[in-house]
Amino acid sequence: MTDPVIARYKPYYHELEGGKTYLWCACGRSQSQPFCDGSHRGTGILPVKYTAKAAGEEVLFCGCKHTADKPFCDGTHNNLKGIYDTDDPDAPEYAHIPVVPAGNDAKARLDGGCFVCSVADLATTTEGALSWAPIITVADGANHQAQFYFAVAPGRSPVIGFGDRHVVLLLTAGHGEIDIGGRRFAVGPNTGVYVRPGELFQIRVKSALTAFVSTGPLAVAPEWHPKMSNTFDTAHPERAVGIDEAKRQSMADRFFQMLVDKSVGSDLVTQFIGEIPLSKAVPHRHLYEESLVVIKGEGFMWTEYGKAAVNAGDVIFLPRKQLHSLECTDPGGMLVAGLIYPGDNPSINY
Numbered sequence: 001m002t003d004p005v006i007a008r009y010k011p012y013y014h015e016l017e018g019g020k021t022y023l024w025c026a027c028g029r030s031q032s033q034p035f036c037d038g039s040h041r042g043t044g045i046l047p048v049k050y051t052a053k054a055a056g057e058e059v060l061f062c063g064c065k066h067t068a069d070k071p072f073c074d075g076t077h078n079n080l081k082g083i084y085d086t087d088d089p090d091a092p093e094y095a096h097i098p099v100v101p102a103g104n105d106a107k108a109r110l111d112g113g114c115f116v117c118s119v120a121d122l123a124t125t126t127e128g129a130l131s132w133a134p135i136i137t138v139a140d141g142a143n144h145q146a147q148f149y150f151a152v153a154p155g156r157s158p159v160i161g162f163g164d165r166h167v168v169l170l171l172t173a174g175h176g177e178i179d180i181g182g183r184r185f186a187v188g189p190n191t192g193v194y195v196r197p198g199e200l201f202q203i204r205v206k207s208a209l210t211a212f213v214s215t216g217p218l219a220v221a222p223e224w225h226p227k228m229s230n231t232f233d234t235a236h237p238e239r240a241v242g243i244d245e246a247k248r249q250s251m252a253d254r255f256f257q258m259l260v261d262k263s264v265g266s267d268l269v270t271q272f273i274g275e276i277p278l279s280k281a282v283p284h285r286h287l288y289e290e291s292l293v294v295i296k297g298e299g300f301m302w303t304e305y306g307k308a309a310v311n312a313g314d315v316i317f318l319p320r321k322q323l324h325s326l327e328c329t330d331p332g333g334m335l336v337a338g339l340i341y342p343g344d345n346p347s348i349n350y
């Protein structure tokens, strides 16, 4: 059997016809990518059949032919060249792209509902030891995930719930404990925490703590509860995930680590933390809705017709399928924590 040929280093987006069977080219030699034209004869590689589950089903057929999830992209294409695809921010075609400033709502709004939020400029509401503000809402055009900023003063936050939503926290400063249904988890900077649907939580801190709290599907606002319930899904006892270099995955010359993901029981909401070197990514899209908290570094978020400055502490919101590119202008690199929903693999892009 011969090796597959790389047809291209990214997947092919298609909207499928319900019930129709497609024959994906696995050998890479077809002239009708991503579909088979019979060119595999003699290679020992056979095409892979896929029958669409529903009309309008959106798929990303692998173009590099090295996926482990045939016929779909699993992100393997990012690692085939050894370097991540980058772009020249000084290219002449970008000379007319303006820098979009933040509006009165602390958000610099780019194309297609993408925005950069200067979280430090948001007005907050106080509930006991907790000051909070919405960052990503349905009013911003979000369809899948919501995000809130939490600052907790020494003491205890209220008991908080988000109904039947999956809740994922990113702690960015301070140390403390999170009580989820009577179980306590130690937390500190760059820790991800997962709260299952129906569970309540309370944050207990000795010194000030900040967190970015995401829900999927999106929630309008936190609910305050008079006392902690003992609801805790014991099928998933691990809930706090910190930085662990042994868990780093490479994406060409970049690295990321999963925080809240399937390993702690979250298979639709996925959180990761990653380093971005001095560079501008090639413009690309995702099929999931994504938010990025910038923990360290600075740069620009680019869309087709505008770009916005990005600094540590800001949040970037990216709707599904929005063409975008994150540029890091900091020689020391950028550290970001991302949350994708619905999705389980942040390395799939097209």
Ligand code: FES
Residues within 6 Å of the ligand: 008, 009, 010, 011, 061, 062, 063, 064, 065, 066, 067, 072, 073, 074, 075, 076, 077, 078
């Ligand atoms: S295009 Fe092959 S894994 Fe993404």
